Amino acid sequence: MEQIRCDVAIIGAGSAGLSAYRAARAAGKHAVMIEGGPYGTTCARVGCMPSKLLISAAEAAHAVHAASGFGVHAGTVRIDGEAVMERVRRERDRFVGFVVENVEQLPPEDKIRGYARFAAPNRLLVDDHTEVHAERIVIATGSTPIVPEEWALAGPRVIHSDAVFEWTDLPDSVAVIGTGVIGLELGQALHRLGVRVALYARGTSVAQLGDPEVLADAARTLQEELDIRFETQIVSVTADGQQLVLTTRDAAGNERQDRYDHVLVAIGRAPNVQALRLDLAGIERDRRGVPLYDRTTMQCGTSPIFIAGDANDELPLLPEAADQGKIAGHNAALYPDVQPGLRRTLLAIAFTEPQIATLGAGWRALWQSHGGRFAVGSVSFANQGRSRVMLQNRGLLRVYGEYGSGRFLGAEMIGPRAEHLGHLLAWAVQAKLTVAAMLDMPFYHPVIEEGVRTALRDLAERLKHPPAEPPPPCPDCTPGT
Numbered sequence: 327m328e329q330i331r332c333d334v335a336i337i338g339a340g341s342a343g344l345s346a347y348r349a350a351r352a353a354g355k356h357a358v359m360i361e362g363g364p365y366g367t368t369c370a371r372v373g374c375m376p377s378k379l380l381i382s383a384a385e386a387a388h389a390v391h392a393a394s395g396f397g398v399h400a401g402t403v404r405i406d407g408e409a410v411m412e413r414v415r416r417e418r419d420r421f422v423g424f425v426v427e428n429v430e431q432l433p434p435e436d437k438i439r440g441y442a443r444f445a446a447p448n449r450l451l452v453d454d455h456t457e458v459h460a461e462r463i464v465i466a467t468g469s470t471p472i473v474p475e476e477w478a479l480a481g482p483r484v485i486h487s488d489a490v491f492e493w494t495d496l497p498d499s500v501a502v503i504g505t506g507v508i509g510l511e512l513g514q515a516l517h518r519l520g521v522r523v524a525l526y527a528r529g530t531s532v533a534q535l536g537d538p539e540v541l542a543d544a545a546r547t548l549q550e551e552l553d554i555r556f557e558t559q560i561v562s563v564t565a566d567g568q569q570l571v572l573t574t575r576d577a578a579g580n581e582r583q584d585r586y587d588h589v590l591v592a593i594g595r596a597p598n599v600q601a602l603r604l605d606l607a608g609i610e611r612d613r614r615g616v617p618l619y620d621r622t623t624m625q626c627g628t629s630p631i632f633i634a635g636d637a638n639d640e641l642p643l644l645p646e647a648a649d650q651g652k653i654a655g656h657n658a659a660l661y662p663d664v665q666p667g668l669r670r671t672l673l674a675i676a677f678t679e680p681q682i683a684t685l686g687a688g689w690r691a692l693w694q695s696h697g698g699r700f701a702v703g704s705v706s707f708a709n710q711g712r713s714r715v716m717l718q719n720r721g722l723l724r725v726y727g728e729y730g731s732g733r734f735l736g737a738e739m740i741g742p743r744a745e746h747l748g749h750l751l752a753w754a755v756q757a758k759l760t761v762a763a764m765l766d767m768p769f770y771h772p773v774i775e776e777g778v779r780t781a782l783r784d785l786a787e788r789l790k791h792p793p794a795e796p797p798p799p800c801p802d803c804t805p806g807t
């Protein structure tokens with residue numbers, strides 16, 4: 327077996343791993359990166375980029391339909407599924423190519439191919455060909471889609487998101503299980519591209535939303551366009567020829583069967599920690615086997631082991647993977663002199679239409695940190711000037727502020743251009759602005775940001791009247807099902 331000694335070993339060459347590798351090298355350490363799967367990162371290969379490519383095609387199709395609302399008629403829309411998927415794959419491959427090129431330029435001796443597992447706290451085995459003795463280790467192994475075995479038994483037509491981006495044509499019908507971010511983004515895109523789509527949710531959750539009013543608005547708004555079956559259990563998935571039969575039971579106990587070309591399972595992703603033999607790493611883990619770590623240093627206890635990206639299941643988002651990887655790699659290099667790194671204000675965006683954004687402290691977090699003692703301002707986009715002009719007047723924004731200090735704390739929303747409003751508001755949270763200071767900022771006319779101003783004015787007014795009594799416990803704070 328080949329023996330390798332290094333200062334820092336990084337397990338996983340995804341966004342978090344690459345970022346950790348660069349940070350460790352920049353701090354002057356000898357770092358090696360171990361990758362078992364294909365290079366190119368989840369984000370570029372089967373995540374952020376191909377999903378947004380598919381969504382862009384869907385938006386183009388939708389724009390043609392929506393044009394009639396302005397009196398503009400473009401004739402019959404024809405969707406060439408092969409061309410849609412060809413562009414998705416071609417552009418995806420281009421993005422992946424850039425990442426692979428970067429990896430190829432790294433010194434060959436810094437790259438080890440194979441799957442790593444712990445043999446001891448400072449020792450890794452890579453497949454059965456290499457033993458790595460590392461003073462410090464960064465776990466950046468990402469996550470894997472969850473597909474329950476009883477559904478997978480129905481055969482290869484039961485898929486997860488990775489498979490969508492390999493299609494060479496669009497199917498006729500798809501059942502999407504899960505109304506999280508992946509289910510909604512892909513489900514809506516496929517629907518807009520002419521695929522018969524139904525989405526199944528065991529509860530009432532919509533993307534990452536926690537605020538009950540935004541959640542209700544989002545469910546209603548999305549259901550106007552999409553066939554979403556909330557509070558519906560999957561009874562069974564069975565193969566029947568070239569199709570799948572999905573048997574479901576709704577909240578009233580009624581069972582029904584529907585046939586689809588594919589069942590797309592989008593019920594979450596599990597951190598890749600099970601195969602790492604973390605029992606030999608000498609670190610504490612939670613009941614799911616995920617190492618306990620400090621979210622400012624990414625260090626696991628006081629050990630020389632660090633964890634970053636989807637592997638720790640904290641915020642499985644690309645910017646988080648990059649930031650956490652940088653902190654982990656830097657601190658692995660500095661160990662034992664670890665330092666807190668920059669953890670930015672939370673910002674999560676679902677690229678549905680209308681888009682969904684949560685930022686800063688969301689509804690559930692505020693009930694924990696503030697015990698309900700925060701004020702809420704809101705605006706509906708139904709009559710918001712610019713949104714109406716653009717025929718995108720749907721959605722709701724709720725903004726949160728702290729009594730006493732007047733600090734702006736966060737927001738949840740579904741609405742037009744939420745990706746941009748989300749950034750604007752997240753920056754205000756991170757800059758620790760008060761609601762009054764935000765209202766002193768310039769607002770042009772007519773713009774969607776005027777809707778934000780309406781919500782902030784509402785919030786400013788409510789902040790003047792703190793409740794005399796503490797509020798009753800949050801009725802909506804159990805995690806969404």
Ligand SMILES: Cc1cc2nc3c(=O)[nH]c(=O)nc-3n(C[C@H](O)[C@H](O)[C@H](O)COP(=O)(O)OP(=O)(O)OC[C@H]3O[C@@H](n4cnc5c(N)ncnc54)[C@H](O)[C@@H]3O)c2cc1C
Nearest residue numbers: 338340341342362363368373374442468635636642643644
């Ligand atoms: C469909 C989809 C859409 C998404 N859209 C967005 C979006 O729009 N915006 C956004 O911010 N985020 C999005 N995400 C999330 C984002 O892609 C992830 O949060 C991010 O890619 C995680 O990066 P990572 O480095 O933690 O994991 P990865 O990039 O998955 O890297 C982990 C690497 O570790 C390797 N590995 C695993 N185990 C081992 C081992 N034992 N030994 C060696 N190597 C190992 C894997 O092969 C993999 O290459 C999306 C995800 C999906 C699935």
Ligand SMILES: NC(=O)c1ccc[n+]([C@@H]2O[C@H](COP(=O)([O-])OP(=O)(O)OC[C@H]3O[C@@H](n4cnc5c(N)ncnc54)[C@H](O)[C@@H]3O)[C@@H](O)[C@H]2O)c1
Nearest residue numbers: 504505506507508509528531592593594642675676677807
């Ligand atoms: N735009 C983006 O930033 C973006 C896009 C896609 C994915 N992502 C990331 O990928 C992660 C994974 O996405 P996801 O949509 O798979 O997960 P998710 O956690 O967002 O949603 C999973 C959904 O499935 C439901 N669910 C769970 N178990 C179920 C079961 N047994 N039966 C039926 N429903 C069940 C959950 O209630 C939830 O609504 C997200 O958390 C997100 O961080 C981000």
